[in-house]
Amino acid sequence: MYFTLAWRNIWRNKRRSYITIASITFAVMLACAMRSVQLGSYERMIETAARFFTGYIQIHKNGYWEDKTIDNSFSYTEDLIEKVASVEGVIEVVPRIESFALASFEQKTKGTMVLGIDPEKEHKLTEVKDKLVEGEYLKSDDQSIMIAKGLADYLRVGIGDSVVLIGQGYHGTNAVGIYPVSGIMKFPVPEQNNSTIYLPLKEAQWLYATGDQLSSLSLVIDKANHVDRIVADIGKDVDLEAYEVMGWKDLMPELVQGIEIDNISSKVMIWILYIVIGFGMFGTFLMMTAERMYEFGVLLSIGMKRIKMQFVIFLEMALMASIGVVAGVMISLPFILYYHFHPIYFGGEMQAAIEDFGVEAAYYFSVQPSLFYNQAWAIFLMAGILSLYPLIVIHKLKPVKAMREN
Amino acid sequence: MSIIKATDITKTYNATAVPVHALNGINLEIEKGEFTAIVGPSGCGKTTLLNILGGLDHPTTGEVTLAGTNITTMQDGKLIDFRLKNIGFVFQAYNLIPVLTTQENVEFIMLLQKRPKQERDARALELLTQMGIADKAGQRPSQLSGGQQQRVAVARALASKPQFILADEPTANLDSHSTSSLLDIMAKMNKEEGATFVFSTHDQRVIDKARRMITLEDGQIISDEKR
Numbered sequence: 291m292y293f294t295l296a297w298r299n300i301w302r303n304k305r306r307s308y309i310t311i312a313s314i315t316f317a318v319m320l321a322c323a324m325r326s327v328q329l330g331s332y333e334r335m336i337e338t339a340a341r342f343f344t345g346y347i348q349i350h351k352n353g354y355w356e357d358k359t360i361d362n363s364f365s366y367t368e369d370l371i372e373k374v375a376s377v378e379g380v381i382e383v384v385p386r387i388e389s390f391a392l393a394s395f396e397q398k399t400k401g402t403m404v405l406g407i408d409p410e411k412e413h414k415l416t417e418v419k420d421k422l423v424e425g426e427y428l429k430s431d432d433q434s435i436m437i438a439k440g441l442a443d444y445l446r447v448g449i450g451d452s453v454v455l456i457g458q459g460y461h462g463t464n465a466v467g468i469y470p471v472s473g474i475m476k477f478p479v480p481e482q483n484n485s486t487i488y489l490p491l492k493e494a495q496w497l498y499a500t501g502d503q504l505s506s507l508s509l510v511i512d513k514a515n516h517v518d519r520i521v522a523d524i525g526k527d528v529d530l531e532a533y534e535v536m537g538w539k540d541l542m543p544e545l546v547q548g549i550e551i552d553n554i555s556s557k558v559m560i561w562i563l564y565i566v567i568g569f570g571m572f573g574t575f576l577m578m579t580a581e582r583m584y585e586f587g588v589l590l591s592i593g594m595k596r597i598k599m600q601f602v603i604f605l606e607m608a609l610m611a612s613i614g615v616v617a618g619v620m621i622s623l624p625f626i627l628y629y630h631f632h633p634i635y636f637g638g639e640m641q642a643a644i645e646d647f648g649v650e651a652a653y654y655f656s657v658q659p660s661l662f663y664n665q666a667w668a669i670f671l672m673a674g675i676l677s678l679y680p681l682i683v684i685h686k687l688k689p690v691k692a693m694r695e696n
Numbered sequence: 697m698s699i700i701k702a703t704d705i706t707k708t709y710n711a712t713a714v715p716v717h718a719l720n721g722i723n724l725e726i727e728k729g730e731f732t733a734i735v736g737p738s739g740c741g742k743t744t745l746l747n748i749l750g751g752l753d754h755p756t757t758g759e760v761t762l763a764g765t766n767i768t769t770m771q772d773g774k775l776i777d778f779r780l781k782n783i784g785f786v787f788q789a790y791n792l793i794p795v796l797t798t799q800e801n802v803e804f805i806m807l808l809q810k811r812p813k814q815e816r817d818a819r820a821l822e823l824l825t826q827m828g829i830a831d832k833a834g835q836r837p838s839q840l841s842g843g844q845q846q847r848v849a850v851a852r853a854l855a856s857k858p859q860f861i862l863a864d865e866p867t868a869n870l871d872s873h874s875t876s877s878l879l880d881i882m883a884k885m886n887k888e889e890g891a892t893f894v895f896s897t898h899d900q901r902v903i904d905k906a907r908r909m910i911t912l913e914d915g916q917i918i919s920d921e922k923r
């Protein structure tokens with residue numbers, strides 16, 4: 291009955307209610323879309339960085355992260371690998387050697403990041419095979435390199451050309467090698483695309499004279515949000531004096547911080563949007579109250595309890611807000627889902643301009659449930675606060691006065 | 697025992713620079729089953745008196761006892777409940793909830809009283825039939841004439857069989873035909889259901905139908921005649 295009353299009251303002034311609901315719908319749609327792109331870009335950043343680069347979890351010799359030199363490496367032992375691999379959620383343990391080298395070809399030289407990898411395991415971690423645009427993927431006993439496209443273009447090398455690598459090896463030895471290019475890979479993240487060289491693990495260990503040492507073990511895990519639990523579980527099994535176990539948040543603190551700051555400014559934008567819509571809602575709630583003072587007076591006179599009147603009014607506002615929220619989510623959801631599976635890529639000049647900022651030229655859409663129900667919460671919170679006005683009006687209502695004012 | 701008893705009621709409005717003494721010492725008793733008109737020139741205090749008798753407003757001094765209960769000191773929530781259970785109200789106009797149908801309006805008070813659906817339906821239909829507007833049961837107030845709306849208001853006031861019904865100028869917005877038919881219906885309900893009516897009016901035709909007439913002037917009772 292109260293529901294019927296509230297429902298019919300909403301449609302007393304159809305046009306006004308439509309406009310109010312439409313404005314809520316519009317705000318929710320816009321907010322969902324904005325948040326989806328925002329969160330999508332964060333997810334993508336984390337994914338490209340963690341999923342396709344560092345891995346979600348890394349194990350190093352204790353102290354490596356502070357001082358990333360080839361000297362801070364540790365021995366590859368079956369025991370360690372087994373311990374790590376046996377933790378629930380760990381799918382693959384991927385060994386790496388990471389260091390720097392100058393790469394030269396003819397007149398060109400550039401500082402590069404050299405990764406010694408186990409080609410098959412590395413692919414499981416970073417799907418690097420899919421990045422290959424020319425030549426062939428490394429095999430574990432090759433004595434050749436794969437080079438990122440940006441770097442290859444800079445050095446003007448092609449498949450079969452030999453690149454000289456010069457760096458510093460274990461405990462100050464010279465690391466010098468000459469390797470033919472067997473493959474060229476293209477990475478979406480410009481920084482990576484302009485500086486990466488892959489070498490088979492064994493060859494890298496020889497180049498840097500590390501013996502069987504590694505700089506890191508990167509882990510392929512079942513779910514990104516299991517990171518903290520897995521890090522903790524590994525910590526129980528391995529000697530934390532000798533090793534450091536780090537999740538992606540520790541591996542990329544600047545990224546995490548950057549995302550947090552960006553996220554706050556995006557939330558502020560959304561709140562400004564909501565406040566604007568809130569004024570519209572308030573206008574409606576105000577009119578819905580003001581024009582019914584006489585009616586409230588009658589209801590109070592004939593014996594309707596204030597709390598029941600307040601409940602009906604509250605229901606009216608909650609219903610309008612709900613319709614707006616549901617409509618907003620329902621309309622935006624198909625688009626967001628579509629673009630989640632078909633991200634928008636920019637081409638041509640646009641792509642170049644965006645990539646100059648060091649980010650990927652694409653819009654990714656997130657479908658995190660929270661991005662939808664957060665909009666619902668925001669609208670309900672606002673409706674709740676705004677409906678205080680009519681609730682207070684009814685609380686203070688005097689029947690005679692209310693009926694005189696009309 | 698009288699159903700309405702007002703003792704030494706005064707009401708002073710202090711809203712303006714000069715206080716308005718709307719009621720100056722009203723003493724009044726109304727018995728069950730009476731059909732009473734409160735009359736007098738505009739501004740004499742009829743509305744003020746009815747509001748105080750119905751517990752919608754507080755007297756400045758004096759006491760109101762309804763069906764043996766002193767309502768003067770009653771707190772707001774209890775008073776609302778008391779009105780729901782004991783008093784039916786009919787106002788000059790716009791009595792009805794615009795979004796409810798005729799039948800729903802009549803049922804509304806019974807609903808607030810949590811009466812079962814069957815009883816509500818039966819009672820609403822009975823009253824609407826007695827009022828001669830059973831065919832309008834499914835229509836909204838805006839689709840009814842002023843006279844029909846007031847009949848629905850009377851039906852609603854009667855629905856829960858209150859101790860008495862207060863009506864402030866129920867016919868003020870009606871033409872003469874609607875006025876007399878509304879009065880006839882009120883008189884009939886007074887006879888058939890034993891409903892106690894107290895209504896204010898300036899309309900001579902309404903006054904003629906009353907069986908008791910209390911005349912106010914400047915906030916005082918100047919005559920009280922039974923017929």
Ligand SMILES: Nc1ncnc2c1ncn2[C@@H]1O[C@H](COP(=O)(O)OP(=O)(O)OP(=O)(O)O)[C@@H](O)[C@H]1O
Binds near residue numbers: 743
């Ligand atoms: N809320 C108020 N504030 C100030 N003065 C008021 C208020 N309500 C009524 N009055 C004054 O009290 C007096 C009695 O008013 P009341 O409405 O009771 O008269 P009435 O007999 O019902 O008149 P009418 O026949 O015109 O309806 C009038 O002088 C009026 O101006």
Ligand SMILES: [Mg+2]
Binds near residue numbers: 865
């Ligand atoms: Mg009056």
